[in-house]
Amino acid sequence: MKPNKVFHASLITIVMIYLFIPLVATFLYSISTDWYRTILPEGYTLSWYKELFTDPRFLDAMQRTLFVCFLAICISVTVMVPTIFIVTVYFSRWERTLQGLVMLPYAIPGVVAAVGLIKLYSSGPIVLSGSIWILIGAYFVIVLPYMYQGIRNSMRTIDAIKLVEAAELLGASRMQAFWKVIFPNILTGIIVSTLLSFSTLFGEFVLANLLVGGHYETMQIYLIRRMSESGHLTSAIVVTYFILLFALSGIVMRLGKSSSKEGSR
Amino acid sequence: MLSLLPFAFLVLCFELLPLLVMVLESFRGDGGVGWGLEQYTKALTSKYYLQGLSNSFFISLCASAVGIVVALFAAYSITRFSQRMRDFLLMLSNMTSNFSGVPLAFAYIIILGSNGLFTLLFKQLGWTTLASIDLFSWFGLVCVYVYFQIPLAILLLYPTYYGIHQQWRESAALLGASTVQFWRYIGLPVILPGVVGTFSILFANAMGAYATAYALVGGNYNLIAIRIGSLVAGDVAARPELAGALAVILAITMVTAMLINEWMMRRVRRELG
């Protein structure tokens, strides 16, 4: 048993080191003064972060990204929650259709999705190309699978159909059944889906670049444009981006754990 | 009923119609004139686009193969730790699986670029072969792709291993099977569908990857995803018809991979019920 343990431990350690090298290197790079002649940085500084957080272009890009993500996710939540609820509880025969529609984006990479979107909205009756609405529409589609799975799973965990039946037998209207019984119980699921969608959109580059790249500089586009200028500054962006992302996924894991605990009891 | 309208509208406008337009477009002639298979003929006979397809295909194949082999061992090792440690390691994998696209490309430039930290280190140590790795080549791309495949593969494979019950091993051992025999006759056959499914996901993931490659090599390396991107919005004149045909080909590859996964997962669920 003993040598086995050692084997597993060292294997995992190596894999984890491999996975963390790029992260650690980026972090060190972001706090180093100069680092191209020596093995370790020549000195440490926080000036890159200072420069970054006072750069109006960065702040604008951040704001744009947050705005687009926020808008797309708000639309997604307001549209998807009632849709999934209605289909699950009242139109279960359409469930497969819904599932097909929302899972399709999984199999369609951004670059493929962009082809049709650009063609469809660059001419003809509705011209959206270059506007943020085309991006928001595309983002709505990208997050469909995350929204669907999170919300659908939490409805399944609480056995939404039975709860609605019970509530209706006790005199609740459909709206009351939804707001008083279903919504409070799937709230955690909605939040988890929202955060997952957010971290996906936050790192989205392909569609942003192809659909609105020229006119609307989001974080990722800002990042790629900065890359050729200053490595240290770029590292600072990447690190900031990652701290945000880790915080998000930390919250998601915590929420997911607490909700699965309640569900299993 | 009425409350389903917004969903139907959005899905129609931003998912179904664009896909339909793309497919229709791929059957048109240059400049949107006439109908036919012209674009497909072009895509599948031109040396340039064929090379893009085959580059994408082989890079994805290699990166996925390396990724899955590493993950096969790593995911199994994770199952051998205590609950706390397992959760922690999975969390780390989850964290690093977010690391892809532009930031990943950048990190690799820092460590393996021409002035990268490791390149420097290898030079000082005198390991010239390692120092001369060209990040912007076929091999370099595989290296970067492997990086984002490993955590994803670990996360996907881990539940499959979890399906192997300790009691199976115990009863196999009581019936006289060695560890090797257990894996040969029980363990591997049980996880195989899961492995094939995961592999197809990895493959699809790599085929569709655009941001990482774009950030690393710009338009300079011939990959199918990059080609599509530059045909619709690139520096050269837009050719949406050809882009459509290439996109349809890419989409078919990916949907096939996803279907293989779906089919395999159904088998896994049935067996591990």
Next chain:
Amino acid sequence: MSYVQIDRLSKRFKETTVLNQVSLSIEKGELITLLGPSGCGKSTLLRCIAGLTEVEDGGKIVVGDTNITQLAPKAREVGMVFQSYALFPNMNVYGNICFGLKMKGVKKEEYKERVERIIDLVDLRGRENSYPHQLSGGQQQRVALARSLVVEPKILLLDEPLSALDAKIRKSLQTEIRRIQQELSITTVFVTHDQEEALTVSDRIFVMDHGNIVQIGTPKEIYAHPASEFVARFIGNYNVLKRAEMVQLVGEIVMAGDAFAIRPEVISLVPRGNEASAQSKNGWSVESVVRSMTLKGNVIRYEVETNHQKMQVDVLNTSDNHWIRVGTPVFMRIPAEECIPLQ
């Protein structure tokens, strides 16, 4: 005129007929069970009464003087306890119980006392602030019961309410449900697949098979006089013999009937060589051999073989009967009046 009248209710799911022109009537204050194997349509019938499943044209459900066939579930004034209880996980016991009253717009001052009374009735005092996941299965069951009773429904519907509980709690809740039902004298429809449960709790049992009601009767009637082979097999461990088999066993018979059901406990075993006592004026004695025995607590079940048949025989587990072992040659004494003819 009965309190609940159900008239020619039918339900088809695609090709399969789940309910086939079912008609029945229930008296006020009565507890009836719908008993049958899974897939016999009993739960569907219950859901039709609740309005959760639509019935096909021509069916009619009347409760009191109201035809409720076309009413929405919430307008029907029925209470229902689900197999999974369907408690609202975000509300505590008190919140779950009050929910129906709130939905009906009852003022807090008015329902307070009612809720307190029902909490005492189902014995949940002290657990008012607990959440469903903090309760045991039995307690969750009581909450579900209280929640549907507090709104004072016209009928109470129970859909296999005890099947998720273990044997001991099930037994105690059976008597509990019966006590509460009688205390409130509420008309109740109880769905179960457990014949013992049905015999314990019901005023009348409706045995269902393939979407039809095949027999109606008090527990005593159903147990003692099953009307068909299906009921005999489902309700107890009857020995069921076709007419030809019966003739083979005991010789020519004068009774009418295509088949006969004989309960295992009415047969007695008599030692060979004691033929005199084995003879009885109204019945048969059959030479046979004990093939196997199973201890079932207070009774021992023997499998006894004649030349033609194997029969189950239950004998009290007392020292008087311990002479009967596997391989013992015996006489099987079958009283004629205990042979129930079946169509």
